[in-house]
Amino acid sequence: MAQACARAGRPASEVNLLPVSKTFPEPVLREAAALGLHRFAENRPQELRDKSALMADLPLQWVLIGQLQTNKVKDVVRHACEVQSLDRLALAQALDARLQKEGLSMSVLIQVKTSDEPSKAGLLPEDLPDFMRALQGMSSLQVKGLMTLAVLSDDEQAVRACFRKLRECRDRLQQSGFETVSRLSMGMSGDFEIAIEEGATEVRVGSALFGGR
Template sequence: MPFETALTEEDLRRNIAAIRARMDAACQRSGRSPQDVRLLPVSKTVPEERLRLAWAAGVREMGENKVQEAYGKWQAMRQDMPGLRWCLIGHLQTNKARLVAEFASEFHALDSLRAARALDARLQALGRSLDVLVQINTSGEASKFGLAPQEALAFMRELPAFASLNVRGLMTLAMHTTDEPQVRQCFALLRDLRDRLRQDAPQGAALAELSMGMSGDFEWAIEEGATTVRVGQAIFGARSLPDSHYWPEGKA
């Protein structure tokens, strides 16, 4: 069933409350504290006027895929909403690193040294730092961005060279299917990889975060250890374009 578009502040409050109740139930089933799992509302394609309603409904951070779209929203809203945090959760083309360094609070999709180098240079120039998560392709699908799991440790060992990047954990997109065991396998792989990297990577002690799970599978993600779930359509409503539109070069 498609998600209904949230058009009012009350719609958004109701949707967020419903998501949080489901999150709490998933935490209870898995013996976790609800305080250990963050809801990151994903606002890609949602127009500014509806994001202002989300702010009124209590939303204080938003996830965006496309740099240009996120940057434009930040510029339009930063005067009225100075406490609003923007998290870039989509692939970064290095020519956009300048914009990301200027406005983002987090970047969830680091998967190349080239991007790390570009971000670090821009951040250093601005005197800023940025929390980053390394994207891992846990499904093995060629259509998705992210490092192969076996490449993660070598990649992590290169990242201390970029002093402005605070490596906080890992991110993944599960296989796009309703097959629960296949989806859970992607999440469990990320959790197990994070646990191994805690022992072997230079940043091991800081690798607390697992960003995984979206509108259709966030409960499974929580039960497999997610610390951040990225939920868009279940809060704001169905998007008019397919997911493939939001990923450059046909990748996710």
């Protein structure tokens, strides 16, 4: 990460590491916490809920990065500090309603589709401005930035283009008055260096930290 920052002429302090702990058991996460990692990302709401309960004795933060169905919102609101996969209005409404009921607020990142892969979820870049305006009345949701999954490809330029597109989306939103949308969660074990070179403020790394699943 530091080397990628140096190549991009960025301070290493500009980029955070988000360990992706999905499928790894509690002892592995406790070892990671002992080494100083205290913020973990999970794909599945149920796994996030269960690990949060098992490790409640530690001051950990849990982030949901996988797809969230509206019927799972309750667990996520109670156990996660952030959702990085907000991709539709119905989910935003469900999150806001549950947060209001619990007297809570939550930071969220909007997932943006930056490739043509059918398997990739996310809001289309051209729909972002209208989506942001729709969220303005939801006071419990604090939109902090954008998230994406790059195309799965050996073509570095294709991967780089996905990350560049997300940065451009963020820049356009800020120019339109949405200054709080500053974070860019992009890059995983196989492409985090490219993501950093293209402006990532957070990389989501699992297997490069914990080993193969």
